[in-house]
Amino acid sequence: MTATASPPTRRETGPDGPSRLGPLVHFLEHQFLRFRTTFRGTVVSGAVGPLFYLLGLGLGLGSQIDAVDAGLGTNDYLDYVGPGLMAAAAMQLGASESLWQTAAQLRWRGTYISVTATPLTTGQLFTGHVLWIGFRALVGAVIYLLVLLGFGVVKAPTALLAPLAATATAMAFGAMISAWTGYVKNDQSFPVILRLGIIPLYLFSGAFYPIEQLPQALTWLSRLTPVWHGVQLCRGTILGEGLTVGAAIGHSAVLAGFITIGLVAGRRTFTKALGS
Amino acid sequence: MIPKPVVASDLTKRFDSFTAVNGIDLELEPGESFAMLGPNGAGKSSTMKMISTVSPVTSGELKVLGGDPQADGPAIRARLGVVPQEDNLDEALTLRENLMVYARYFGLSWSAAGRKADELLGFTRLEDRAKDQVVSLSGGMKRRLTIARALVNEPDLVLLDEPTTGLDPQARHLLWERLYQLKERGVTLLLTTHYMDEAEQLADRLVVMDQGKIVAEGSPANLITQHVTKEVLEVRFASGHEFDVTGLGLRTEPLADRTLIYTDDGEGTLAKLVNDGHTPASSLVRRASLEDVFLALTGRTLVE
Amino acid sequence: MMLAAVAYPYRVVERNVVSYRRLWLVLVSAMFEPVFFLFGLGVGLGQLVGDLEWYGEPISYAQFVAPGLLASSAMNGAIFDMTFNFYYKLKESRTFDAMLVTPLSISHVMDGEMAWAMIRGGFYSVTFLGVMLAFGLVTSWWAVLMPLAALLVGIAFAAMGSYGTTFARNWQDFDILFLITQPLFLLSTTFFQLEVYPSWARPIVQLTPLYHGVDLMRDLALGSVDGSALGHVAYLVAVTVIARAMVNRRMARLLLT
Missing domain, CATH: 3.30.70 (Alpha-Beta Plaits)
Known part of the structure; x- marks a missing residue:
């Protein structure tokens, strides 16, 4: 049998030439294929991590707390702490994904260096990187939402919006910290960021108790961080009360602002890191 | 009389059902440069690991620097320099610190370790990089530092497992020259390689290994006239x-x-x-x- | 001349001191971790929980939680050095291979690594004890033994952590470590009393190693030392001795082949 191989007469790019977003989509597809190996980590940090806090502090310690007396606005401490943990865990996921893992792809193992040999621009690469962190946070948050449902914490259909708030929180931290990772040459600052940055933010995020209890300076400091806004959104949507539409828009705008700052900074630092 | 650096008879290494080294005999003379030549999987590295006292002998006899590797491990290792196939430099340390910390393992005082480190950085032409992190080095430089590290205890026997694999020609020649200088100082060298030119350049004597056995032995010139x-x-x-x-x-x-x-x-x-x-x-x-x-x-x- | 059994591990400790000279901020930052938990959760949640009762005496929630945090941070400190860093030296940089072609033996290397983790952990426990003292969270002279108890908790987890690490195949396997240490931290009576659990669950909690560390530490800080404290010590010593013997054998299987 003879097969006559005809030379390709047309490139498969569609009538308008190559799509501008095409490379970005391919990047996300590639990450998605890798997800089989990284999925377990996502579930562990995005859903199982907050579940342990939910059990230990929500159920265990919560049994010692009279939520009504304490003026938390819920009947049980579990209802108070459960939703907030979704946003706090998303922050943690966004931060931890942006440190060693990102440095490895950007510098040590060179996965991202090989990506830039494709039509993908470094700006698109960074956007894709942050979107990917958001996607992983979304998966973790949806699983965790089902856990909350099982515990009877979910009170309103608006809870379906909560994973989006968690995603935005993860993207805000993911973008800003990945930008930092693109800026620095080594990993010496990473444990310091986690210990002096992320851990206190986690504890003072308002997930565990109203930050209005704190000294006023700390209260305001806490309100300046993205995670507090994420916590307010998650709690408000899951409980279906205590959050006006206006406040929700405000919190969302703050998160969008942080994501934008991170994207602008990260596009620059990634370009510099990959350009040399 | 100086004992022979390595004496092995019927030396065998088995991993479960796989026989890596299958009854080899070796005898090294003090001060000579001896090569084990063979493809990947011939049993060279397993032999090296037994001689470095890290890998227990399955059967047969092995004496290293006059001692029994199992019983006299620490005493033997005190007089041994080891350059493993893959560089295992300490990436948390600078070049100089790598050498100093290693010298401390051999019991040198800090000041002696510092002097030794500077001397060896000079010998391997790395003195300019003394304060740099290991991560920033090229492959050839890492190899030189690994060799420098193997010399901190002024060893009588240096084991080099594929010293120049993966290096560019320039880096290889520099390494060969340094190894030749070591030989001139009377250090016994035992190296494995799968490069012919390396064996021809460096070895006084060599064995050709294949599938765990020695298939020929002699000087490079002798082997060529005998077999081809x-x-x-x-x-x-x-x-x-x-x-x-x-x-x-x-x-x-x-x-x-x-x-x-x-x-x-x-x-x-x-x-x-x-x-x-x-x-x-x-x-x-x-x-x-x-x-x-x-x-x-x-x-x-x-x-x- | 020092005995080899001391001199060689000492040089392994030196290696770690040299490697952390430029990373002092990493060392110091870990000191703040239990302090953040004390003020972030202990004080904040304390306002919601109110006072607790301990052996018939009322105590503040911060008094209750602080000794538990000291025990937990002793665990976390040891775990960090003897799992992540240990894995890196064992499998990635192969630092241990390089050490074993010097006169050092596996037990020297392990003793040295453990000693370093203990020095580091001891430093953190002393600073945290200082914070507890400054905020009046210590009410007994028994508290002078708390750093020793912290070392005991640390060495037990260092031995267990390094043993478990010898089985890790890749970095993803460290998820499993998180799945073990995180529930220990949150569920081993660090944050609430054993009596909160239903009676059937209490013996299970009492089997876990961190529970013994937390309870021992609380006894020392609050002066409620009795026979059970000796039981806690015996448990932690036994765990250490067993895990320590097993890790030496595992290391020989991995490195001396």
């Missing part, structure tokens, strides 16, 4: 050209892309071929090398 002819004619015929070179009455070796013809007169043999109407598409006459020895002994090429 003086010259080798390499020929390649155009596809479709039917010609059976075995009819020449010479030993030949058909390879995938060309045929080797062993002859003492390469040009003469080539002329005869052309005369008979079998002009090859390309041809090359060269001196026989250890590569040919290995091919003659095992029927396989070294680097596949």
